[in-house]
Amino acid sequence: MTGSNVWTARAEARSDAPPSPPGAAPGPEPAPDDRRTLRAALTLAAVVGLAFAALMLRPATGLFSTGGAPLGRSSGWVAVLGIGWAIVVGTLSRDYRAAVRHLSGLTPRAERLTSVAAWLLLTFAVVLPITALGIVNAHHRSVPPDLAVRAPAMKLPGAPRPPSGGGHATTGNVVAVVLALLVLAFAVLVGRLLLTAFRGRRRTRHPAPVPSRVLDEQEQLAAAVGSGRQALLGTDARAAVIACYAAMEESLAASGVARRVADSPSDLLARAAALGQLPTAAGTALTALFHEARYSHHPMGSPELERARAALDTIARHLAPAQPAEGVC
Amino acid sequence: MTGTTPGTTHAATHAATPGTTHGTTHGTTHAATHTATHAATRTTLGPCEDPVTTEDLTPQQAGKLAREVLAEIERAVVGKPEALELVMLGVLAGGHVLIEDLPGLGKTLLARSFATTLGLEFRRIQFTPDLLPSDVSGAPFYDQRSGEMVFRPGPVFTNLLLADEINRTPPKTQAALLEAMAEAQVSIDGTTRRLPDPFTVIATANPIEYDGTYALPEAQLDRFLLRVRMGYLDAESEALMLRARIDRAAPEAVLRPLADPAAVLAMRAAVERVEVADDLVRYVMDLIGATRSHPQIQVGASPRGGLALVQLGRARAMLDDRDYLTPEDVKAVAVPALAHRVSLKPELWVRQVSADEVLTALVAEVPTPQTLPGVPLGQGSTAAAVPAS
Known part of the structure; x- marks a missing residue:
């Protein structure tokens, strides 16, 4: 058996059981509960306050109708608001990036979502204030100064409201868009909190509450262990031991302990053992065999194969107690 | 005394x-x-x-x-x-x-x-x-x-x-x-x-x-x-x-x-008899290269740093009763072997960030050799190669 067999065995394991996301939500690991609740409360208060202020500043009109707001013509205020927005969202974006930077074990889909969320946050922080400022400035330029000055003087009490110009409509649209985005951000935050709480609760339960998801993991685990055992049937002990270790890595990944790029085998072993995902003795034995197979030119034969097989059996039994050990080959 | x-x-x-x-x-x-x-x-x-x-x-x-x-x-x-x-x-x-x-x-x-x-x-x-x-x-x-x-x-x-x-x-x-x-x-x-x-x-x-x-x-x-x-x-x-x-x-x-x-x-x-796989030579080179391109490091490690890393790693392998180098050996000696060879950027002196901390973070980022054997050193082939028995 050559190296290509190793690849084949691994590819089979992948094709048999496509990876299912262990945690679909992109985001940081759960922070302490009190901090999270405080942040959520602050965010909620900010959103409600902003919405209330918007309504109070526009008493004569509906929420999404066009019209002039008291501050609608002051580009200075818009600039201040824009800078505030950029600082707040920029800080949020930075915190988010810092939180997700060291996340591991994400599925490709979750990684993509995480990356997209980070870029969107950054984009919102910069693009929105610039756009709002640009629109307000454009509106000021489009209204003749004399008309702008005289307009309030012409308004009589009880007189029908003059039709608002295109600039007023644009400003109203910007406010509406900002409000919509705030509502959207609030919805995303609430959704994330709910999802995090749900994941935390699911992790604390011992039996699997979602049968389909656990079945996926077990299928993937079975496939990984099966591919490892098939590799051990080969004649090339070195390739077999390496494939067997690769199967253990895949089993751990299916259990939520994926290998990071900078992990050495011992690092992975230590993390898995710390989480109780791996019997330490069997993991150490298989890792030592892998080291010897991968990085030395020692002759390897059936004794090493037997030890690898025994270690893999122990690991398989530990990882999936409900899975019949002999049914996976 | x-x-x-x-x-x-x-x-x-x-x-x-x-x-x-x-x-x-x-x-x-x-x-x-x-x-x-x-x-x-x-x-x-x-x-x-x-x-x-x-x-x-x-x-x-x-x-x-x-x-x-x-x-x-x-x-x-x-x-x-x-x-x-x-x-x-x-x-x-x-x-x-x-x-x-x-x-x-x-x-x-x-x-x-x-x-x-x-x-x-x-x-x-x-x-x-x-x-x-x-x-x-x-x-x-x-x-x-x-x-x-x-x-x-x-x-x-x-x-x-x-x-x-x-x-x-x-x-x-x-x-x-x-x-x-x-x-x-x-x-x-x-x-x-x-x-x-x-x-x-x-x-x-x-x-x-x-x-x-x-x-x-x-x-x-x-x-x-x-x-x-x-x-x-x-x-x-x-x-x-x-x-x-x-x-x-x-x-x-x-x-x-x-x-x-x-x-x-x-x-x-005896240290000279500890064997070093090509993947690990590449890993050492990656570590040395990372010190030279790291944004917080002004002057990276010298080629002598790479030699030190390999020799110390081999000595550690020997002390661990092995005659072959592993990624763990290299990672374990990377900070002691390299931290004193790099110069941090001046702004980090003010923040009291030490070279040890920067190197520790760097070692935690540089990819280790992959699980399955890669291509031999100096070749662009994508074929997998298992070390010969």
């Missing part, structure tokens, strides 16, 4: 009288008297059983002997197994060790314990601001009986030299020692003299004191194979150390010599 009192005369006095004993050098202390009788002619090692010849040690035999030496030293230096192991790796890899830490943490004791247990001739130089290069390397003096100039070797002519507080002496004297470290020889009056083999320097430096010190420049720091920080003992170990001192009723534990210079050379030769 306390290792601090025998010679209190300062360099200025003995510089004028080179024929006398060097005031700041502690000559051959009793570490060497232990070993004087079993110097280079000894051929068997070990306390009593299972004698091992030193001519041709396998990595496993050398590793076993090194572990015995470490266990013996741990009787004297309590609670610092990591620092002891790093110094041992430096000795095995044939390099020089810089111990950088506060006073009173056992640096001198550590060096002396190594000399005793390895059976090496030991000398110590207390570096002072008025120390001269000739006080380190030796100088010719006029012999009145023969009427000739006779060379008197300096304390550098030894197996294991403790250069205490090396940053207290001006660069001229530092350079005299560092030249000897790099070349293992001393040139005086047009004559080149070889230093004894093995020749190892264990230098100590105080990292926080600036008054009256001369910081070692980067080029000179690069000569040290690794830098070790000892740090304080945890409370439990410190209590253990105090209890051991009280029970012993003596200032220091008396250590047994378990090796000799020939054995040290044999152990170094």
